[in-house]
Structure formats: C-alpha cells, structure tokens
Amino acid sequence: MKDGETVLVENTDYTVTAPSDPVQDSGNHAYTITGMGNYAGSKEVMFTITPYLADQFGAVYVYEDQNGKTALLEGTSVDPVDIPSVINKTVNHVTSNRVFxxxxxxxxxxxxxxxxxxxxxxxxxxxxxxxxxxxxxxxxxxxxxxxxxxxxxxxxxxxxxxxxxxxxxxxxxxxxxxxxxxxxxxxxxxxxxxxxxxxxxxxxxxxxxxxxxxxxxxxxxxxxxxxxxxxxxxxxxxxxxxxxxxxxxxxxxxxxxxxxxxxxxxxxxxxxxxxxxxxxxxxxxxxxxxxxxxxxxxxxxxxxxxxxxxxxxxxxxxxxxxxxxxxxxxxxxxxxxx
Structure with a gap:
C-alpha cells in the first residue's frame, strides 16, 4: 500500500481483512484494506484462483480444483477429440462454453x-x-x-x-x-x-x-x-x-x-x-x-x-x-x- 511514493505500514496505517473462505480454493477472493491512524476509508481488492489444467483431449479440457475434476467442452475449438477408453478418464462435472x-x-x-x-x-x-x-x-x-x-x-x-x-x-x-x-x-x-x-x-x-x-x-x-x-x-x-x-x-x-x-x-x-x-x-x-x-x-x-x-x-x-x-x-x- 502506498500514499504517493510513501510505502504505508500494515497495522500502523492500515489493516487487512482476509476473505472468510479458504484462499486455496479456485474462484474469486476479496481482501478488504481499511485505513487507520492518519488514514480512513476502505478498499476491496479482488484476486482470482483458476482451476488447474489436469488434461486436454483436443477440444475437451479437464480442470481440477477443490470440487474435483471438471470437463470443459470447448465449443469453438477445431482440435480433434480423442479419449481412448484405456485412459479411463473420470470427471465429477461437465460444462460447455458453446453458445446457443x-x-x-x-x-x-x-x-x-x-x-x-x-x-x-x-x-x-x-x-x-x-x-x-x-x-x-x-x-x-x-x-x-x-x-x-x-x-x-x-x-x-x-x-x-x-x-x-x-x-x-x-x-x-x-x-x-x-x-x-x-x-x-x-x-x-x-x-x-x-x-x-x-x-x-x-x-x-x-x-x-x-x-x-x-x-x-x-x-x-x-x-x-x-x-x-x-x-x-x-x-x-x-x-x-x-x-x-x-x-x-x-x-x-x-x-x-x-x-x-x-x-x-x-x-x-x-x-x-x-x-x-x-x-x-x-x-x-x-x-x-x-x-x-x-x-x-x-x-x-x-x-x-x-x-x-x-x-x-x-x-x-x-x-x-x-x-x-x-x-x-x-x-x-x-x-x-x-
């Protein structure tokens, strides 16, 4: 945190309130910065954790996060889809980004x-x-x-x-x-x-x-x-x-x-x-x-x-x-x- 070129000191000039949800989970996470001492007001800062790309089979992407594995059917891709049965690829969810x-x-x-x-x-x-x-x-x-x-x-x-x-x-x-x-x-x-x-x-x-x-x-x-x-x-x-x-x-x-x-x-x-x-x-x-x-x-x-x-x-x-x-x-x- 800065005031112009001056670097502010945490717990002297401001405090940070972490999000209540586990910060290792994928999704959007909001931190709240609150002024103290010579500073007042607050500001919310958002950051995003994206799922891990575990596998890709052409136009089918498999992501993994705290909810398990999710297969994304990529509707705009021209990549061929090839998933041999010997792989035994099991997922917990399926989504599609194809627009209808x-x-x-x-x-x-x-x-x-x-x-x-x-x-x-x-x-x-x-x-x-x-x-x-x-x-x-x-x-x-x-x-x-x-x-x-x-x-x-x-x-x-x-x-x-x-x-x-x-x-x-x-x-x-x-x-x-x-x-x-x-x-x-x-x-x-x-x-x-x-x-x-x-x-x-x-x-x-x-x-x-x-x-x-x-x-x-x-x-x-x-x-x-x-x-x-x-x-x-x-x-x-x-x-x-x-x-x-x-x-x-x-x-x-x-x-x-x-x-x-x-x-x-x-x-x-x-x-x-x-x-x-x-x-x-x-x-x-x-x-x-x-x-x-x-x-x-x-x-x-x-x-x-x-x-x-x-x-x-x-x-x-x-x-x-x-x-x-x-x-x-x-x-x-x-x-x-x-």
Whole structure:
C-alpha cells in the first residue's frame, strides 16, 4: 500500500481483512484494506484462483480444483477429440462454453453417457429415419424421452439434435462422476436400419471440398433461403462447408445399412442426381406429435426456422398462411388457426 511514493505500514496505517473462505480454493477472493491512524476509508481488492489444467483431449479440457475434476467442452475449438477408453478418464462435472440461440437447434455429440433431468438448457432429439412422403424427403428426429427402453438417456459418441431453451448447455444431473471416452457407444453414427441414411457424428473438424468423398452425399442445416432451398431444410453441403468437432450431419450411403438390409433389394445404385437437394427436418416430441420443422446451416450446424413458412403437423409445406381451421406449425411453433 502506498500514499504517493510513501510505502504505508500494515497495522500502523492500515489493516487487512482476509476473505472468510479458504484462499486455496479456485474462484474469486476479496481482501478488504481499511485505513487507520492518519488514514480512513476502505478498499476491496479482488484476486482470482483458476482451476488447474489436469488434461486436454483436443477440444475437451479437464480442470481440477477443490470440487474435483471438471470437463470443459470447448465449443469453438477445431482440435480433434480423442479419449481412448484405456485412459479411463473420470470427471465429477461437465460444462460447455458453446453458445446457443434459444429456439435454434444444433447438432451435438458427447463423449460420455448422461441421463437427462430436463435442466440441460434444451431438449435432445435422436435420429429416426429419412423417408419420402408426398414426394418430399423428410428427416424425423424424436425426443429421447420417448424411448421406452432408453428414457432420457444420451449415449456416448452418438449424434443428437439439440433444441436449446437457453444460451448454454449444462449437465447438472451427473451423480458423482462420469467417464469420458470417444470409443464405443453409438460409434459416432445412428443408422436408419435397411435404408441408405445415417446421422453421422464427428470428433474432427471437417471441411468439404471438391475432392472430398462425401461431397454430394452429406447434408447439413440450411440457415438461409436461396436457390429454391427453404430455411428449415436439410440441404446438400457445398464445396467449402465446415463443421467443428462434437457436431453431426446427415449422410447418404450407396449401400443400405446393415440391419434389415437383406429385406431390401439394392437395385441400381443411386446416383448423385437422384439424391434430394433438400430434406425437411421434423422434430417429434415425447407424445409423438410434431413440435417443430426447420433446417441445418451446413457451416454453423445450427437449425433455423422460416417465419414465413407454414406447415401441417405431418410436415407438408403450405403455399402461405392457412385459412382452414386447425393446428399448424409456423416459425418453429404450433399455431392454432380459428
């Protein structure tokens, strides 16, 4: 402490009151400096102790402090995530700094199993299928809580669609600890049995270019309407599209997926021209009702809704605002026309 260039003497010119909490713990700590003798008044001085970086697995950081080990999912990183199961990395908490926009869905893939409590800052949807309905291709995603054999459970290394209600995704329902691993689980994809479609997760930064094997067969969310593509559709990724680790995209395979594939006849292999240019995304709630219809941005992985578009509950796009009484979907919400 100084008065100009004069160094003051503790317990003669001032006293120091230490914080009541243990000063070895991470967090913010406040000291109070109070004048005495020829000096009056007080001043609070704050300093911060940060957690110790114990491990790093690409875009997953593991910090340690008095509360145990916390895994941070770094949402802006392009570093690949690789956590072999032999490491047996157990943490007590998981946080994410990825920023979400409420009502604007994104793809996610997590390197741990988790039982949802409804306090994660949004709803997770699993991939069901892609089918042609009324000459329109429709991808259906179903709320995880509707699976009687796996209610509300997220499986490690399996891609999901996340519809946020908050700006952050959190995991408050970790009971003691959770194990991180990028092996096993859904093996980074969810297949539509017997069809050609998979919902493909990635732990790597991906960029599609003209030499990429998946170019023309991979689909991401379209964030803007252009060239006949509606906001709210899965669209074929173009040259230069990018996706960060712990995201997912839709992929067409030339051969049907293994399960039940023998029940189908492959026939002539589909050419690129036969694949749809856009695919409508339909979100189904735990009660089996359609809750939202929208699109993926192939560069950001976020889903948006066209405020001008109107849909029936089975996903059929209308030419304009309906005049017939009933329940419709507009801008990602159910609207009653009376």
């Amino acid at each position: 926009t409420p009502g604007k869905a994104s793809t996610v893939m997590l390197p741990f199993n988790y039982e949802c409590s409804g306090e994660e800052g949004g709803t997770f949807y699993k991939f069901v299928d892609v089918k042609k309905e009324n000459n329109e291709w429709v991808a259906t995603m179903q709320e995880t809580g509707n699976d009687a054999n796996n209610e509300g459970t997220l499986i490690a290394n399996t891609p999901y669609l996340f519809m946020p209600t908050a700006t952050e995704m959190s995991f408050p329902n970790i009971n003691g600890s959770v194990t991180l691993s990028t092996e096993g689980g859904g093996n980074c994809e969810t297949a539509d049995p017997g069809s050609h479609w998979t919902f493909q997760g990635t732990y790597w930064f991906k960029e599609w270019n003209y030499t990429a094997e998946e170019l023309g067969r991979a689909y991401g969310f379209a964030g803007v309407a252009k060239d006949g593509i509606n906001v709210g559709d899965f669209v074929r990724v173009d040259n230069g599209a990018k996706i960060r680790p712990m995201r997912a995209y839709l992929l067409w395979n030339d051969m049907p997926n293994a399960a039940n594939a023998r029940a189908l006849t492959r026939g002539t292999a589909a050419t690129e021209e036969e694949l749809p240019q856009s695919i409508t995304v339909r979100l189904v709630g735990s009660n089996g009702e359609v809750t939202s219809i929208g699109t993926l941005d192939s560069e950001t992985g976020e889903m948006t809704f066209d405020s001008e578009a109107w849909y029936t509950l089975d996903g059929v796009r209308l030419s304009g605002k309906p005049t017939k009484k009933g329940l419709y979907i507009n801008n990602g919400k159910k609207i009653v026309i009376k």
